[in-house]
Amino acid sequence: MPDSAKTALAHRPPIRLLVVEDSPSVREFLVYLFASDQEIQVIATASNGEEALEAVKTRKPDVITMDLHMPRMDGYAATRAIMENYPTPIVVVTDSTASDDRSTTLSALEAGALAVMKRPTGIGHPDHAATARELIQTVKLMSEIKVVKRWAKQKTPAAPAPDTLPPEPPLMTPAARKHFRLVAIGSSTGGPLVLQQILSHLPKDFPIPIIIVQHIAQGFAEGFVQWLAESSKFAVALAVNGTVMMPAHAYVVPNGFQANVDTYARVTLKKDAAENGHCPSVSTLFRSVANAYGASAIGILLTGMGKDGAAELGLMRDQGALTIAQDKESSVVHGMPGAAIALGAATQVLGPDKIVSLLAGLAQHS
Known part of the structure; x- marks a missing residue:
């Protein structure tokens, strides 16, 4: 990398990331994963949608990784609430392809999430480096997307017939x-x-x-x-x-x-x-x-x-x-x-x- 590019990178503020995940072990794994990249700073974590909504309001992250099934407020409801109130780029991260999860994931995309990613494989797995790199790169790119507010469903104007x-x-x-x-x-x-x-x-x-x-x-x-x-x-x-x-x-x-x-x-x-x-x-x-x-x-x-x-x-x-x-x-x-x-x-x-x-x-x- 040229010295000028390194200097620019050094002066660029890190990407502020909110990790939303109800499993403590998975949450810790994701935080560890993102901490390995100097361009990303995990500014907060949340274990359910209600905590995520509050964190977005107070911490103002650049990008969010979103779990699907969580207590009190799931990933779809959290995505919808965030996009209606504090529009922020959201990447759904999941390890399940069960029918209920597929439905929730696609609903989250409909509510405004930008991408859905498989959770990276664990450390020691032969695919770990590739899957981790893919998620990190996606989060970086999504952080640059300028998202707009999604109005509540009943307020959305009907599409032309x-x-x-x-x-x-x-x-x-x-x-x-x-x-x-x-x-x-x-x-x-x-x-x-x-x-x-x-x-x-x-x-x-x-x-x-x-x-x-x-x-x-x-x-x-x-x-x-x-x-x-x-x-x-x-x-x-x-x-x-x-x-x-x-x-x-x-x-x-x-x-x-x-x-x-x-x-x-x-x-x-x-x-x-x-x-x-x-x-x-x-x-x-x-x-x-x-x-x-x-x-x-x-x-x-x-x-x-x-x-x-x-x-x-x-x-x-x-x-x-x-x-x-x-x-x-x-x-x-x-x-x-x-x-x-x-x-x-x-x-x-x-x-x-x-x-x-x-x-x-x-x-x-x-």
Whole structure:
């Protein structure tokens, strides 16, 4: 590291972290873990949601790690209360993938949590260093996110109904009125809510299959799919090897597999190496879509850390596909879409509402 960078780091105030965890041993483990990084300072801990809310009010942390199941006030209720009163970046940290925990975790994301992470493995486990590093890096990045207040649920304005969307959005040109056969979406941090917004506002007879890679913690893909299905008007399912994609269906690639598609709309899943640190990887999927579908595909890269899928969105564009990157204003983290925009890979840069309008309009001509 150059001396100037070291000097800047030395003068940068540490990230103020609140650790919320009801288990004393796990709480101690997390505090020890974060204490190993000089850029993070654990300013307080809490053993339940009520203590967390008070700590946020009085200590004003930069970022919070949030447990799920706690006495007196659970992780979902605490997240909702914090985001309604003292908006602060929240990372859910859990070691359980039980159905109840998956539901609570996704509800916490809906209430405003930015990410869900598996608790790092214990010291001595072969994966300890990697899992600890991933959590620390996520907490650092999330601390820089400028979150906004979430209004109480009853005060949230209703989203526009699908039939109020313009049938032919101004963004669509005559040249864009072609026959599209597949929509491929890549998404990471902040993506679940955007995907929910997009899928819930597409018509139930949306005539183009959708395939999705969402970076999400191991064990939560099934609950994520169920959560999306409950808010969508068409079928949402976890892709399996050999799936033939159908219109009015969305398919989510499961954890631990890389996904490829062929010209017969068939999905192949392989236990393959991670790409860009991810399995599934958006890059793997988009490269496959570019080869199999060419100009008849739509590629969408949503909010997320890193650059997974950015260059491959460019491959899709080179093949004549319609390529879309989420705009900076609506992205929780503009890493992936920002990288695609910098490469010139996106033919459109849009917010979620405009993405819905564009897809709904294009679908009428497919």
